[in-house]
Amino acid sequence: MPLIVKDYSWTQTESTVYLHVPLKGAKAEHVDILSTDEYLKVHFPPFLLEVFLLEAVDEARSSAKLGNGVALITLPKRIHRPWDNLVLSINDKQTMKAIRERALQTHMENTAVGRREKAVKKQQEKKYSLETMMKLEQEERELIQKMKDEEREKATAEMEGWKIRHKVQTAVEEPLLKLTNGDTVKTIHQATRLLLSICFCFNVLIFLPEGPTTSSRAGSRKGQVDLPAPRSSGKIQIKFTPRAFPTALRESRVPEEEEWLRKQAEARRAGNTELAVELKDLNNEERNPDWLKEKGDKYFATGNYHGAVNAYNLAIRLNSKIPAFYSNRAACHLKLRNLHKAVEDTSHALDLLTPPVADNASARARAHVRRGTAFCELELYTEGLQDYLAALKIDPQNEVLQADTNRIRQIIQGCRP
Numbered sequence: 001m002p003l004i005v006k007d008y009s010w011t012q013t014e015s016t017v018y019l020h021v022p023l024k025g026a027k028a029e030h031v032d033i034l035s036t037d038e039y040l041k042v043h044f045p046p047f048l049l050e051v052f053l054l055e056a057v058d059e060a061r062s063s064a065k066l067g068n069g070v071a072l073i074t075l076p077k078r079i080h081r082p083w084d085n086l087v088l089s090i091n092d093k094q095t096m097k098a099i100r101e102r103a104l105q106t107h108m109e110n111t112a113v114g115r116r117e118k119a120v121k122k123q124q125e126k127k128y129s130l131e132t133m134m135k136l137e138q139e140e141r142e143l144i145q146k147m148k149d150e151e152r153e154k155a156t157a158e159m160e161g162w163k164i165r166h167k168v169q170t171a172v173e174e175p176l177l178k179l180t181n182g183d184t185v186k187t188i189h190q191a192t193r194l195l196l197s198i199c200f201c202f203n204v205l206i207f208l209p210e211g212p213t214t215s216s217r218a219g220s221r222k223g224q225v226d227l228p229a230p231r232s233s234g235k236i237q238i239k240f241t242p243r244a245f246p247t248a249l250r251e252s253r254v255p256e257e258e259e260w261l262r263k264q265a266e267a268r269r270a271g272n273t274e275l276a277v278e279l280k281d282l283n284n285e286e287r288n289p290d291w292l293k294e295k296g297d298k299y300f301a302t303g304n305y306h307g308a309v310n311a312y313n314l315a316i317r318l319n320s321k322i323p324a325f326y327s328n329r330a331a332c333h334l335k336l337r338n339l340h341k342a343v344e345d346t347s348h349a350l351d352l353l354t355p356p357v358a359d360n361a362s363a364r365a366r367a368h369v370r371r372g373t374a375f376c377e378l379e380l381y382t383e384g385l386q387d388y389l390a391a392l393k394i395d396p397q398n399e400v401l402q403a404d405t406n407r408i409r410q411i412i413q414g415c416r417p
Helices: 093-177 184-202 254-269 273-278 289-301 305-318 323-335 339-352 358-377 381-394 399-415
Strands: 009-012 016-022 032-035 039-044 047-052 063-067 070-076
Touching: 032 070, 032 093, 039 070, 039 093, 254 358, 289 305, 289 323, 305 323, 323 339, 323 358, 339 358, 358 381, 358 399, 381 399
Parallel strands: none
Antiparallel strands: 009 016, 016 070, 032 039, 039 047, 063 070
């Protein structure tokens, strides 16, 4: 005899009814739910819940979710109006039995339809796979046949060409080898006319020695086109245009900018060769620090801060001279609330962003803001204000920086006695 569940609850909207049924420790795979337009049954031995619904619901759109020890059942109403009660007030056992039998019959029919649809879909997928495979095999056979035809045509053309060349050679050499003193000129003229007619037909140009000759076959092949000699080698002087800096000469910081460019070039050439040997199982792309930085940037943009930190970590191990790696990793530490690590990374980035020039101004401003943010989160507002003032000195027109700096000043003034 099953135990009837009575401690369920239900709520409703204009269009939907929601039931919360406690599962009393039952596992999801042991819960059996049967729902039709007028009947609902939730069975998880030894408990049973039967609901004879007050009005019809949309069986096709009904759903159930099991989790956290509760079954949440959603029943969309067919007629959008509030219900006075969830359960239909009936005490007639015959009526209840008839509703159960209709629900069971409907469930069996839906199950059978589902099986048939599944079988039809499986058959269609199998047929599509077979047709695709046959089509691929047919294309492969056609490709192989095409290759065979091309090879056959090529071999036939080569054979025909050899026959023509042999015919020409025989037609020219036999009269020359049988020459006598009396008929030399006549025979040469005949051979020349024959040779020219054949060459005209097949667009071939053959050079013959001048005048009558009785030389051998090797001598008849001396007429060759002389190829030009290779060009002599030489050197080309290349002069690079000096880099022009936009700063006025009286305010010029050319030495600092040249030093910054030199440091950037050295940083790009630097690399951990020993670690590259350890990471030989990775492909060349995965051992590229710039590729790892782009990967970390994508992870950061999608909110995967741990993945971004791992990408920046490997990039720094491969090349520890690029300030952007430390600055970007500091941004991840800020999101993960690793504030001391954020301060450490931004300080390292600022050490690498020297000397201060126009090319690295935006990077220095970002690093100061991130370190200042970390200090403020650690409630070190004085140190944070110094970093924000440094960033504001680099970008004095930034209204957001101005507002944040004033806010930190107000906090410091409010904290003082």
